[in-house]
Amino acid sequence: MENLKLFISYSWSNPTHEQWVIDLAKELTESGVHVILDKWDLKEGHDSVAFMEKMVTDPQIAKVAIICDEIYASKADGRAGGVGTETQIISREVYENQEQEKFVAIISERDSQGKAYLPTYYKSRIYIDLSEPHSYADNFDKLLRWIYNKPLYIRPEIGKRPSFLDEPDGISLGTTSAHKRAISAIKENKPFTSGALDEFFSTFISNLEKFRITEKEGEFDDQVIDNINNFIPYRNELIALFIALAQYAPTEENLLKVHRFLEALIPYMSHPTDVSHWTDWDFDNFKFIIHEIFLYATAIFIKYERFAEINILLTQQYYVVGKSDYGKNAMVGYEVFKGYLKSLERRNSRLELRRLSIHADLLEQRSKGSGIEFRYLMQADFILFLRTQIQQADFYTRWFPDTLLYIDRFHGAFEVFARSSSKSYFEKAKCILGIDKLSDLNELMGIYKTNPKRLPRWEFQSINPSMLLGFEQLATKA
Numbered sequence: 290m291e292n293l294k295l296f297i298s299y300s301w302s303n304p305t306h307e308q309w310v311i312d313l314a315k316e317l318t319e320s321g322v323h324v325i326l327d328k329w330d331l332k333e334g335h336d337s338v339a340f341m342e343k344m345v346t347d348p349q350i351a352k353v354a355i356i357c358d359e360i361y362a363s364k365a366d367g368r369a370g371g372v373g374t375e376t377q378i379i380s381r382e383v384y385e386n387q388e389q390e391k392f393v394a395i396i397s398e399r400d401s402q403g404k405a406y407l408p409t410y411y412k413s414r415i416y417i418d419l420s421e422p423h424s425y426a427d428n429f430d431k432l433l434r435w436i437y438n439k440p441l442y443i444r445p446e447i448g449k450r451p452s453f454l455d456e457p458d459g460i461s462l463g464t465t466s467a468h469k470r471a472i473s474a475i476k477e478n479k480p481f482t483s484g485a486l487d488e489f490f491s492t493f494i495s496n497l498e499k500f501r502i503t504e505k506e507g508e509f510d511d512q513v514i515d516n517i518n519n520f521i522p523y524r525n526e527l528i529a530l531f532i533a534l535a536q537y538a539p540t541e542e543n544l545l546k547v548h549r550f551l552e553a554l555i556p557y558m559s560h561p562t563d564v565s566h567w568t569d570w571d572f573d574n575f576k577f578i579i580h581e582i583f584l585y586a587t588a589i590f591i592k593y594e595r596f597a598e599i600n601i602l603l604t605q606q607y608y609v610v611g612k613s614d615y616g617k618n619a620m621v622g623y624e625v626f627k628g629y630l631k632s633l634e635r636r637n638s639r640l641e642l643r644r645l646s647i648h649a650d651l652l653e654q655r656s657k658g659s660g661i662e663f664r665y666l667m668q669a670d671f672i673l674f675l676r677t678q679i680q681q682a683d684f685y686t687r688w689f690p691d692t693l694l695y696i697d698r699f700h701g702a703f704e705v706f707a708r709s710s711s712k713s714y715f716e717k718a719k720c721i722l723g724i725d726k727l728s729d730l731n732e733l734m735g736i737y738k739t740n741p742k743r744l745p746r747w748e749f750q751s752i753n754p755s756m757l758l759g760f761e762q763l764a765t766k767a
Contacts, residue, residue, distance in 0.1 A: 292321055292322060292323040293321075293322055293323060293351045293352065293436060293437065294322075294323045294325060294349060294350050294351055294352075295317065295322050295323065295324055295325065295350070295351065295352040295353070295354060295436060296324075296325045296326075296344035296345070296350050296352070296353045296354070297310060297313075297314055297324060297325070297326050297353075297354050297356060298341075298344075298345075298353060298354070298355045298356065299355075299356035299358075299361060300356075300358065300360045300361035300364055302358055302359070302360040302361070306358055306360075306397065307328075309397060310326070310356055310397075311326070311328065313356075313395075313419070314326045314329075316429065317432075317433075317436070320433055322433075322436055325344060325350065327340070350391075351391070351436075352391055352392075352393070352435070352436050353391055353392045353393075354393060354395050354432075355392060355393065355394045355395065355408075355411070356395050356397055357394050357395065357396055357397060357405065357406050357407055357408070357411075357416070358397045358398045358406055359398065359400070359406045361406070361408070362406040362407055362408050365408035365409075365410075366408055366409050390435075390438075393415075393416065393417055393432075393435055394407055394408075394411050394414065394416040394417070395416065395417050395418075395419055395432065396416055396417070396418045396419060396420045397419060397420055398420050399420050405418070405420075417431055417432050417435065419432070460499050460500055460519050460520075461496075461499070462492070462493060462496040462497065462499065462523050463492060463496055464489060464492050464493050464496070464523065464526060465526075467485070467488045467489040467492050468489055468526045468529075468530065470485045470488070470489070471485040471486050471488070471489040471530060471533075472529060472530060472533050473485075474486075475530075475533040475534060475537050475538050476533060476537050478537070478538070482538065482543075483542065483543075483546075486543065486546050487546070489530070490546065490549075490550040490553075493523070493526075493527075493550070494550065494553045494554065497554070497557060497575075498557075500516060500519070500520060500574065500575070500578070501557075501575075502516060502571070502574055508636075508639065509570065509632055509635075510632045510633065510635050510636035510639065511636075512574075513570075513573050513574045513577070513630075513632045513633070513636075514636075514651075516574040517574055517577050517578055517581075517651070520574075520578050521655065524578070524581060524582065524585070524655075524659075525659065525660075527582055527585065527586075528585055528589065528659055528660060528661060529660075531547070531585065531586050531589040531590070532589055532593075532660070534547070535589050535590050535592075535593035535595050535598075536593060539590070539593075539595045539598045541598070541601065544598045544601045544602065545601065547586065547602065548601060548602055548605055548607075551579075551582070551583060551586070551602070551607065551626070552607045552608055552609075554575075554579045554582065555579070555607060555609050555625055555626075556609075556610065557572065557575040557579060558572055558575050558576050558579055558625075558628055559572060560572065569631050570630065570631040570632040570635070573628075573630045573631065573632040573633070576628035576629075576630055577628075577630060577633075577648070577651070579626055579628075580626050580627055580628060581652065581655070583623070583626040584626075584652070584666055584669055584670065584673075584692075585659070585661060585666070586602065587599060587602065587603075587669040587672070587673060588661055588665040588666050588668065588669035589661060589665075590602070591665070591668060591669055591672065591705055591721060592661070592665045592668075594705075594717075594718075596717055596718050596720055596721050597720060599721060600720040600721060600723075602623065603623055603673075603676060603721070603723070604723070606620040606621055606622055607620065607621050607622070607623070607625055608620055609621055609625065622677075622686065623673065623688075624677055624686045624687065624688050627673075627688050627689060630648055633647040633648055633651075634647075645694055645747040645748060645750070646691055646694050646747060648691045649691040649692055649694040649695065652666060652691060652692050653692065653695055663692070663695070664698075664699065664703075664704075666692050667690075667692045667693055667695065667696065667699065667703070668703040668704065668705060670688075670690035670691065670692045670693055671690055671693060671703060671752075671754075671757055672705075672721055672722065673688040673690065674687070674688045674689065674690040674693075674745065675722060675733075675754060675758075676688070676721070676722055676723050678733055678743070679722060679723055679724060679729065679730070679733055680723060689745055690745055690752075693745060693752050694747050694750070696752050696757070697750075699757075701756065701759070702756065702757060702758060702759030702762070703757055703758075703759075705718055705721070706718075706757070706758045706759045706763065707759050707762075709759070709763050709764065710759060710762040710763060710764070710765055710766045711764075711766050711767070712764045712765075712766065712767060713767075715727070715763055715764040716764075727763055727764050730758070730760065730763075733754075734754070734755055734760055737754055737755070
């Protein structure tokens, strides 16, 4: 591959400036650029005007660097000498192509007020500043990127249009107006906030029935994926509401309303009372949706350091009517929101995807555009898992942290625990684990060392709770 050719246009202002230009040309040459410079390429007997015109207009010359100092700018504006001749040619090329990428001005000095010396025809365009020694290296790299057409920031590949936007019979929960009223009431501390929340939650709960899959067509796992994708706008409504509550109104009354809302979602995770025939995966879409809602609620209140408030959701049990898995009218812990999705296992096998967890993949992919970074979901998942472990929940009721499959992206303690190296912060945050004192963690950390089977595992991959807790540093600083 031939080296890119670059022509340097400059003024013979003084010997110091000429040497500065030669040094720049040498640096560029050492970086693989074929620099064309009059001192190297314009010989006795050559036509200087023809040489200049060829350098500017020849398509083989990929780039032209315009070295701007005080004298160059003055000659360019006055159309004086060789600079003036080059300016007539260059300015025509620049003016005729507003998005030209062949020419760039390089600032070699500034005036007494710090303004760059630039020819009038170039003043509205972006230049590269090599006038300051402290920023020379960084801006020289910028110059190389311009020459080689390798910008530092590249537009990412545009993804696929979300499928739910193209649904001909889109499912609507009819919550838009109620959601706007609730958000406005929360942020403005309106006296009707309680009623607005009730209205939104009750509408959401009753209309969620619209998402039930009743007509089974084609592969059921495809229907589950399409269904949960259609739900994204309503998941985002809840995310916005949880954020507003965490920021503006994290009262015990409002957290109890969230608790009752989550409680009212539980029946969707199993068969309705009027259904006598069903399969294990008929309600997988609801299991995924409700698990995701609960995970975001936890992540958001922890992100905004509402520790006492999230403790309400994690401590108070949930009333479940007539759910056979838990007995009649049972009170159950938050682990009820974690369901096994057989349809996703089937999808992994049917499509030969060979993924360790389709559930984890979906949560990671769907977090993009949610406004909540995936690391906060992982942090919440870890807390939910560890809390059930501390409470010595049995294997079937413990929380399985799907998102921690992606923990290799994370190297160190989660934020809430890193901050808990402060004794005062630890005292404030410890309730999210359901402990009274630091030593309450000792037994479990010891068990993990001797019995790693207690840890979640994806084939050969697992987690290090001590590291994610920053256990050795907890409550060690003032």
